[in-house]
Amino acid sequence: MRLGLRLFFAFFLINGLAAFFVLRVFMVEVKPSVRKVTEDTLVETAYALAALASADLAQNRFQPNQSGTFATQLSNYTQKPIQAWIWDARKTTLDMRITVTDAQGIVLFDSQGKDQGTDYSRWRDVYLTLRSEYGARTTRAVKEDESSSVMYVSAPIMVNGQIGGVLTASKPSSSVQKIVDSAEQKILRGGLLFVLLSAGVGCAVTWWFVVHVRRLRNYAQQVQAPTLNESAHPAQMPQPVAVPNMPGELGELAQAMDTMRKRLEGRDYIEGYVRALTHELKSPVAAIRGAGELLQDDLPTPDRIMFATQVVDQSLRLQNLIDQLLQLSRLEQRQQLDKTHSCSLMECAQEAMHALHGTAQQHGIALQLKGADSHGPWEAGLVTLAVSNLVQNALDFSPEDRVITLALSPHRITISDQGPGVPDAMLARLGERFFTTPRPNGERSGTGLGLSIVTRIMHLHGGSMAIRNLHPGLAVTLDFAPENQVTS
Structure with a gap:
């Protein structure tokens, strides 16, 4: 009951x-x-x-x-x-x-x-x-x-x-x-009225109590998921749940639940980072250790060069992982944007293309920008970072002699490549921390933090990220909210 x-x-x-x-x-x-x-x-x-x-x-x-x-x-x-x-x-x-x-x-x-x-x-x-x-x-x-x-x-x-x-x-x-x-008739009428009034008061008190308890239950159910909703598609991230305003002890219980939620979120956040970071560090550390132990012996020059190169590559991988983790951590701690200056999507796209032009030439891949520019109260540095991460992912997964297109439209930019795409079953997981898919050449892909950074940037802007397969290729669309919709 x-x-x-x-x-x-x-x-x-x-x-x-x-x-x-x-x-x-x-x-x-x-x-x-x-x-x-x-x-x-x-x-x-x-x-x-x-x-x-x-x-x-x-x-x-x-x-x-x-x-x-x-x-x-x-x-x-x-x-x-x-x-x-x-x-x-x-x-x-x-x-x-x-x-x-x-x-x-x-x-x-x-x-x-x-x-x-x-x-x-x-x-x-x-x-x-x-x-x-x-x-x-x-x-x-x-x-x-x-x-x-x-x-x-x-x-x-x-x-x-x-x-x-x-x-x-x-x-x-x-x-x-x-x-x-x-x-006797008066007493019976009064008694009946008393019972009816008691039933009415009972219904009112019960309804009031149940409504507030249900609000507490709904609040508890809404906040039990991870803060950034990492298990869901980035475009479906919910807004932060407000603490229900209730009187008396119920209000104190709601505040206590919110305090407990914040403490648990902080603990889960740290535990999740530690587990993921430990997992990601195991492979490069093991590779560096193995190469270092072998370099202690007298090796032929080609082998020594190969193991030294492996140490350098794994060190760069560790450095990249640490840099991206720090970058994501800073983004997750931010609550609002710097909206003092207007931002141009075309300028941000051009800056990202300029930074990755050399890498694109090395892979024999052309970067193409088209569409009409749009402006908004967005933070230019974060928009450039999001576009750069998406272009870098496209470069990692695109075959040689292909084209990566950056298409502009009002409050929107779409980055599409001509690579193998992503299996449909994995589309919903793109954006999770440390989730990666194998590259076309079979090499290990990146850290899995690039799309997480993009996800957080879009969350700060009140926008969304949509990913779809093009057959061949993959298209990622960033929708930025107009001025009156930017969240803080």
Whole structure:
């Protein structure tokens, strides 16, 4: 399961469980709380009415032939119409029932006129009150129907300091059930809204977190390749990856990853150079050592000249390798160009041809320049160096009595030869450090750094290098970016 889904489900589960338990507590406590409030009200009502009924009970005004003030006032109170709004609940009837019993528990007065003369002495509320204890009970009018429950609270009627009777105030649970139902509905609606809001917040937090984690993942995936992308074609080198800007600890993690990347790149860079340089140095050093050991003996003049020449050639090869490595290292450390002067592609091409004119004559190869000149904010020395390296490669691989052509076009120069070309499978590797192909005469080719230098020069200019076979021959095209596209 993906990280985002795990976070969302964990967040939703925690909030769902919290909402469930909170709602359950509220739902469980609503009805008891309402009943507690109702009972508290009935207690105060019963004791207040008991005090008012004390005088009539003392004078026996609850007898059928008597008309006491208390009985007269309460006998018809339930018939009075009312219109009352209790918060959001509407009340239209009076549901409280008042009963008065004597000291034996016989009903003397019933506000509803139902149970006068009935013996209530066995009911828990009357029984306990007559014994100076708190008397209360809840009884169902219909045994199987909980909604028919009625709450009874009794208070003693004191006559001459003695309990002369009991006043009971009762109220059906159905009269407050509407309040309970309304409260439960509000709690359920609030709970549902809470769950939905929690899900929305969970989605938002999860989305925010996953987006930033994915940015970190993409950044890590993009920077895990070598800095100069040596394994890819030079024309496909990516731009440097920017460090993602993120808040808090994620931003600190991104900066730490970038620092780690730079350290690893520097280490890989040095290790790669050491391995490649060691590999390249093995052959010439071995050849120089072998020739030197043989020169210590007495050799015929032709052999001595041959081994001495070998020492000189291998030394020149080492010198060339070191010079090119230093040159490539300096280029890789540069971050921007010197754009103070405009550069002419034709002048750079002519300077490169002039420097290699003698070598071309020795090989019997003609150098031809054609096309229209173009100018741009390029560094002339680097452009000349790139063209010189490509012309030198063309000279190394071209047969005698052939032509090397330098074709100019807007922001572009193409160097083409008439040599054997390069196998198609190897085209993508041209430009890698120390990668070389065999020369037509079977001799060992150069250091494999020439095209790497060209690749870096084009990268600094924001341009590209494209290589293709001509059958016969090979063509290398350098595309220089216009002024508004030069990278730094």
